[in-house]
Amino acid sequence: MKEATIVITSFPDRKSALACARALIDKRLAACVNVMDGCTSVYRWQDNTETADEIPVFIKTRSAHYQQVEELIVTMHPYELPEVITVPITNGLSAYLQWIFDETT
Secondary structure (H helix, E strand, O other), X not given: OOOEEEEEEEEOOHHHHHHHHHHHHHOOOOOEEEEOOXXXXXXXXXXXXXXXXXXXXXXXXXXXXXXXXXXXXXXXXXXXXXXXXXXXXXXXXXXXXXXXXXXXX
16 A cells, blocks of 8 residues: 655744745645644753744655655755654545545656
């Protein structure tokens, strides 16, 4: 079976999140990118507790494209250490999963 995944990241602003989303779609590295409304992230960074407003981004792609997706995010991201994680899609509507593969060839 073909393997699909959701890559999760976040950006500090909507403009940079949308720029990354468009680049992923234009390069056919993703079938769909959800740029969400803002959230507040609380995290530890360099021995300090930080709070930041961020824009969550969910990227639907092939598992095989992960490395290229990661490289594009890191290249376009303003953070020194951006969040880039994956959640494997283990089940789903077969026609939707096929669409992911068709759009990312």
